[in-house]
Amino acid sequence: MQTVLETAIAAAVTELFGDHDVRVELMRPEEQFGDYATNVALQLAKQLGKNPREVGEALAEKLHTDLTDQVSEITVAGPGFINLKLSDQALIQAAETRPAQSLAGQTIVAEYSDPNPFKVLHAGHLYTSITGDAIANLLEHAGATVHRVNFGGDVGLHVAKNLWAILRELGGEQPEKLANVPEAEHANWLSECYVKGNAAYEDDETAKAEIVAINKRVYELHTNTDHDSPFAQIYWTCRGWSYDYFDQFYARIGTNFEKYYPESQTAPIGLKTVKEHLGSVYEESDGAVVFNGEKYDLHTRVFINSQGLPTYEAKDVGLIMAKWADYHFDRSVIITANDIIEYMKVVLKSIEQFQPELAQRTTHLTHGIVKLAGGVKMSSRLGNILRAVDVLDAAAAANHELTGKDDERTTLGAVKYAFLKNRIGGDIMYNPAESVSLEGNSGPYLQYAHARARSILAKAVEPGKITGELEADERSLLRKIGEYSEVVDKATAELMPHHICTYLYELAQVFNRFYEHNRVIDDPRQAVRLSLAQRYADCLKAGLELLGITAPDKM
């Protein structure tokens, strides 16, 4: 419908005023003004040297005859806006529009979550996982084949710190003693070891030297494919515990990954790639291999350190090469926190020098961090962290307190929506007491709104079709339903799921108002209203599912 109107407006402009440089873009004005609005008269007036209202009046008159079937009212308002009100028939038709399949046929790799084995999953991982999942859903629903992948550091200094503490806890390289750690405690035990190892690294020079040595041993263990030495057994067992813990977490929040790319796998690829382009792209400096970003107004960064070990930069080069080899993607979306924006520019710029299409096809999408109320940043190095499970448990407790029930769907709905409703980019304030509300603009409000509509539908016979003239409240509801495809298209184009949250909340509000003032069952207009309720519930459910939130029929 939007395209039909835009085409007609563009044609009318050309016919009345000849060719001019105007962008015909329809806006959604407030309902009192109409269903669509255009500012072409304002754009034209300047070029024609005419009064914008006169230009608007002329266009409105022309459009009124050109669009008799689609438009019931055209008015010129304010400085020269042309407001269009759809006929009921056109509105009914417009509400049938599906979101565009704008990415049909494309292969897209979506990388998100990226937790490090041996470390605890904190609230930030919860946020990035939920956001990444929603974005992957958007891409998928626009027709793309999406591969969800996950990158994580199973080698590196943090692992060495952890192993140093693990070895102390075990009293040496005695893998059999790992059996003493109860299965339920695996993740907690590892995270406690990390905190101890990190503290030792910072406070104790001897420990620091030992940790650096362990770091090198871990890399060697991978190059030698050592699974049998006592040291290797400890490493592989604890690493396995971490991946089990991740899988449990992802299962709980309902996302799943096709593939993990551990750094131990991408490191050798990155090392090889960087060395292949040593001299042409990368260069030696102070015993390390760097990419001189200053040539491109970026920072210079180390890709291979002076010990010959790959840094995160080289591992990321390896990751991008591995993703390319595995998928030959049309597009690669990497979702991380903001703090590595500049870093990623350097990595991509370096890759651009020898494989430009990989850099061109990559989108680095970043979000803020989860902050505790009071402005405290979370750090797993310090141990004063809010774990992912703490956030979920707090939401579950709030849910229980309000409803007396335990429902994981509501808990997840609350947490996911609380995170997703904010525009990606800024930091998220998390207040354990207030942030995960079940009322107002929240996930449970939408789930509840959905369940109410389903409850009505369950009481009635099959709804019919929406036909004939609509009453004002019915029209408002259908108008809102009709915006769905536009909103999803926008959210997909911008990779901004929060647009869907804003819309769904408005949609539910419109329905709740409708429901407050109008009967559905046992009303002369039952057939039309049931049909509207059905459309509404389907629309709400589809939107929630795009966000990764389940829409229960009862709650």
Next chain:
RNA sequence: GCGCCCGUAGCUCAGCGGAUUAGAGUGUCUGGCUUCGAACCAGAAGGUCGCAGGUUCGAAUCCUGCCGGGCGUACCA
């Protein structure tokens, strides 16, 4: 120092070139359940959109400067 991001009601956020009164939620105050689910609905109060210039028919939205905050700035990730 340089670069990037942010500053909108007490709090948490939408809005990011358009409409006489800048929107929500929450919190405060008030009203509505013997009737399709009140996790709901309705109303009141609450804002010099950080400050100062500029561009524009039109600026919270674009540009410049300043103030305040965050992040990054070579061998962490």
